[in-house]
Amino acid sequence: MLLEIKDIHVKYGNIEALHGISFHVNQGEIVALIGANGAGKTTTLHTITRVPPPEGPKVTKGDILYKGKSILPVEAHILVRDYKIALAPEGRHIFGNLTVEENLILATYARKDKAQIKKDYEKVYDLFPKLTERRYQKSETMSGGEQQMLAVGRALMTGSNFIMLDEPSMGLAPLLMYDMFRVLKALNEEGMTILLIEQNAHLALKFAHRAYVLDTGEIVAQGNSVELMNNPDVKKAYLGG
Amino acid sequence: MLTSIIQNLFNALQWGSFYSLIALGYTLVYGVLLLINFAHGDIFMVGAYISFFVTAVLLGSYTVGLPFALSGTMVLALAVPLTMILTAFVGVMLERIAYRPLRRKGVNRLYVVITALMCGLILENGNLALLGASRKSFPEILEKVVYSVGSFSMTNLKLLVIFSAILVFVILQIIVTRTKIGMAMRAISYDKFAVPLMGIPIDTIIVFTFILGSSLAGLAGLLFAMSYPVLDPFMGSLIGWKAFIAAVVGGIGDIRGAFVGGFLLGFIEILVMAVFPSTFRDLIAFSILLIILSMKPTGIFGVARTTKI
Numbered sequence: 001m002l003l004e005i006k007d008i009h010v011k012y013g014n015i016e017a018l019h020g021i022s023f024h025v026n027q028g029e030i031v032a033l034i035g036a037n038g039a040g041k042t043t044t045l046h047t048i049t050r051v052p053p054p055e056g057p058k059v060t061k062g063d064i065l066y067k068g069k070s071i072l073p074v075e076a077h078i079l080v081r082d083y084k085i086a087l088a089p090e091g092r093h094i095f096g097n098l099t100v101e102e103n104l105i106l107a108t109y110a111r112k113d114k115a116q117i118k119k120d121y122e123k124v125y126d127l128f129p130k131l132t133e134r135r136y137q138k139s140e141t142m143s144g145g146e147q148q149m150l151a152v153g154r155a156l157m158t159g160s161n162f163i164m165l166d167e168p169s170m171g172l173a174p175l176l177m178y179d180m181f182r183v184l185k186a187l188n189e190e191g192m193t194i195l196l197i198e199q200n201a202h203l204a205l206k207f208a209h210r211a212y213v214l215d216t217g218e219i220v221a222q223g224n225s226v227e228l229m230n231n232p233d234v235k236k237a238y239l240g241g
Numbered sequence: 242m243l244t245s246i247i248q249n250l251f252n253a254l255q256w257g258s259f260y261s262l263i264a265l266g267y268t269l270v271y272g273v274l275l276l277i278n279f280a281h282g283d284i285f286m287v288g289a290y291i292s293f294f295v296t297a298v299l300l301g302s303y304t305v306g307l308p309f310a311l312s313g314t315m316v317l318a319l320a321v322p323l324t325m326i327l328t329a330f331v332g333v334m335l336e337r338i339a340y341r342p343l344r345r346k347g348v349n350r351l352y353v354v355i356t357a358l359m360c361g362l363i364l365e366n367g368n369l370a371l372l373g374a375s376r377k378s379f380p381e382i383l384e385k386v387v388y389s390v391g392s393f394s395m396t397n398l399k400l401l402v403i404f405s406a407i408l409v410f411v412i413l414q415i416i417v418t419r420t421k422i423g424m425a426m427r428a429i430s431y432d433k434f435a436v437p438l439m440g441i442p443i444d445t446i447i448v449f450t451f452i453l454g455s456s457l458a459g460l461a462g463l464l465f466a467m468s469y470p471v472l473d474p475f476m477g478s479l480i481g482w483k484a485f486i487a488a489v490v491g492g493i494g495d496i497r498g499a500f501v502g503g504f505l506l507g508f509i510e511i512l513v514m515a516v517f518p519s520t521f522r523d524l525i526a527f528s529i530l531l532i533i534l535s536m537k538p539t540g541i542f543g544v545a546r547t548t549k550i
Contacts, residue, residue, distance in 0.1 A: 054347025055434045080440035093435035095428040106424050110440030158440055 001065075002027045002162060002193055003048070008062035010047050017043045017057055019217040025162075030184075030194045032204040032225075034238060035214035041197045042090050044214070045164050048195075049087045050076045081110035086160035090167050090197070092151040096140025100131055103139055103150055107157035116159065124153040127183050144171035152180070156187075163187075164195045169203065181207050201238035205229050213238065244393045249515050250508075255399045255468070257507020258406035262461035263484035264491065264499035265413060266454035272417075272494040273426045273450045274344075277354050280335060280361035282481010284455050287364055288328040288462025289472050293377055295323045300380055316382050324463045325456035332455025333448055335360055341444070361478070368474040379470035402464045409457060410500045416453075417496055426450055430494065490530050492543025501541060506530070 003025040010018045018040050025031045033041045046056050048064060050071065064071050066083055079085050095103050104124060108117050125132040128149040134142055139150055148171060155163050168184070169177040185207065188194055198204035205211055205225040213221035213234055221234055228234050263285050270278040297303035299316045311319070339360050343353050386397040417423035425446045429436050436443050465480075466472060483506060491502025506526065513525045534540070 049438060051434065051437060052345075075442075076437035077440050077442045080438060087438050089435060089438065093432050093438075095431045095435065097427055097431045098424060102424050105421065106428055106441070107439045109421055109425060154439070158438075 001025070002029075002067060003195070004065040005044075005048070006063045006065065008044075008047060008064060009060045010043060010057040011060055012043075012053075012057050016060070017217055018047070020062065021214070021217070021219050022062075023212045023219060023222065025193060025195050028188070028191060028193055029210065030188050030196065030208045032196045032198055032208035032211040033214055034198060034201045034204050034211055036238075037199075038216070039214040040217040041214055042166055043217075045087060045089075045166055045195070045197060048164065049085070050074055050079050052076065077110070080158050080160065084158070084160040085162050085164070086155040086158045087164045088151045088155040088166065088168060090170070092144075092147045094139050094147050094150050094154070096138065098139060099136050100134045100139050100142070100150055101136060103154055104131075104157045107154040108159070111159050113159070117157075120157055120159065124156050127156075127186075128153055145173060145176045148172055148180070152183075161191065162193045162195070164197075166197045167199060168196070169198065169200060177203070201234075205239075244391065245515075247393055249511050251395060251399060251403075253508040253511035254403045254504065255507075256511055257504035258402045259461055259465055259468075259480065259503075260484045260487045260506050261406045261500050261503025262409060262457050262464075263481060264488035264503040265409065265496065266458045267485050267488040268491075268493055268496060268499035269413070269426075269450055269454040269457075271488070272496075273429050273447060274340075275430055275494075276340065276350060277357065277485070277493075278454070279354065279357040279481075279485070280364060281454065281458060282477040282479075282484065283361040283364040284328060284332055284335070284477070285458040285462050285465075285481060285484075286368070286472075286474065286477025287331050288324060288455075288459035289379075289466045289476065290368065290372070290377070290462075291327045291331075291459060292320055292324040292463035292466050293379055293472055295327070296320050296380060296382055300382070302380060313382050313384055320382065320463060321460065325459045328459025328462065329452045329456040332451045332458070336448065336451045341447075361481075365474050365478065372474070374474075377472040379466040379472060381470070382467060398467055402468060405460065405464060406500075406503075409460070410496065413453070413496050422446065422449060486527070486530060490533055490540055492540030495540070495542040498540050498542035505541075 001024045005021060005023050007020045007022050008018055009016060009020050021044065033044060035041055043057055047059060050056065059072060066085065071079060071083065074083065095106065098106070104121065111117055130146050131149055131153055134146060139147060142150070148168060152165065152168055168180055172180060181203065184194060196204065196208060205228055208225050210224050211222070211228050212219050213228070221228060221231060229239070263281065266281050267278060270276055270281070294303065296316060299307065299311055299319055301307055301310065339356050340353055343356060383398060388395045417426060425436065425441050429443060429446060433443065484503060487502035487506040488499045490505065491498030491500070509526045509529050510522055514522050517525060
């Protein structure tokens with residue numbers, strides 16, 4: 001197991017947001033977390049990234065293991081630098097006052113492997129040709145879809161081999177959305193492990209190997225994608241009958 | 242007539258250099274944390290006092306002195322980095338003790354600004370309590386050299402001040418626009434949440450910002466003390482306010498804005514004094530700045546920030 005979440009309880013202030021959830025991600029897998037708004041999906045990813053309060057939640061119980069080691073005491077930036085875990089957050093959170101190129105350069109802040117960084121630039125510009133066009137443009141002037149590409153490209157530029165994506169399809173036109181998932185699939189085939197949040201359960205189950213269904217801070221269903229697609233409860237609640 | 246105009250222009254450049262150096266510190270911290278560090282003027286005052294003690298020790302005029310004598314230029318060459326380092330230390334301490342705990346708790350920025358105001362008062366009154374109300378007079382380090390062209394004259398100190406301000410501006414501009422750490426500084430102000438996700442240690446960047454800003458205040462303090470060699474604990478408050486206003490008029494958060502704003506204020510003040518009685522200086526100067534701001538509220542270089550979706 002690459003990532004193992006063990007009975008994690010977290011709080012924002014005094015409100016408990018996750019009531020003891022457990023799941024795991026294996027090396028080379030695509031795992032999806034699905035569920036309605038407010039189910040705790042984003043909270044789960046924020047917990048894993050170790051972003052400190054007030055923005056991040058506080059873990060009150062449980063543990064998170066990465067390659068068998070607890071990452072609870074690890075600081076957020078160390079997690080990216082040394083553990084190579086990246087997050088493309090919900091709402092993109094790109095640095096709008098910087099150019100596209102500067103956004104990508106910043107993501108290499110902690111990296112020293114110059115030759116590989118150069119290859120990664122080429123790879124990102126190759127995967128998202130739109131970003132090449134917009135290279136020297138302030139990123140806040142781009143469309144939502146382009147910003148989403150930048151958010152994913154930036155996560156790739158951290159040199160991580162495990163990447164978490166929070167609704168990468170949000171705000172994308174259907175065509176761009178399929179483009180995005182095609183890119184992610186290709187990355188996975190090259191060995192990238194992906195943990196994904198997706199509102200569109202259809203799309204998520206088609207794309208992921210396995211999935212977990214979250215509801216109000218608890219995992220209510222899990223299994224491989226085919227199983228879940230045929231699970232009557234999941235069908236009724238998330239796939240529209 | 243012409244020489245008096247040129248003479249005044251040079252005075253304005255020197256006067257504006259002080260405002261610029263201090264305004265740069267305001268704008269750096271604001272550009273990163275969106276925090277108006279109202280203690281910055283008092284850090285400038287602390288810088289001037291630090292430079293006083295540093296030079297006193299270097300010159301051997303203090304209780305503890307060096308076993309050998311140093312030349313004036315040597316004293317200056319040592320006093321500049323020492324003052325900058327020690328003042329930077331004060332700025333970083335302020336961040337550690339006062340601002341960081343509040344940031345950790347995620348409180349509204351207003352409370353941090355109020356805390357900054359209090360820190361400024363503590364620095365002023367701490368100085369008053371420790372050193373007493375008597376003013377300190379700064380020793381002359383640099384032997385005065387007057388260069389004159391015709392009836393127009395210029396001192397080496399004035400040139401040093403102006404040259405320092407320009408050099409500092411160029412270095413800062415390069416750091417902020419060209420280096421990764423500068424990009425990280427700009428990124429924090431836009432989206433603090435995403436910065437650690439890039440593997441960037443936020444606290445390190447913030448400490449670096451305070452080091453830059455405070456060391457500049459230290460440099461300004463030293464140069465100011467050399468130019469106007471009387472120090473008192475409240476010397477930083479008015480000049481600090483004015484430099485802050487200069488930074489706002491230039492467009493706070495922008496390095497170029499602070500630089501231009503500082504010189505603009507210097508020019509306006511000196512030119513007003515050349516025409517009107519000196520008691521009119523601040524009244525007219527600030528009225529002009531008020532007009533500029535009402536026409537362009539974001540300042541000369543400022544851009545209105547688009548709200549994020």
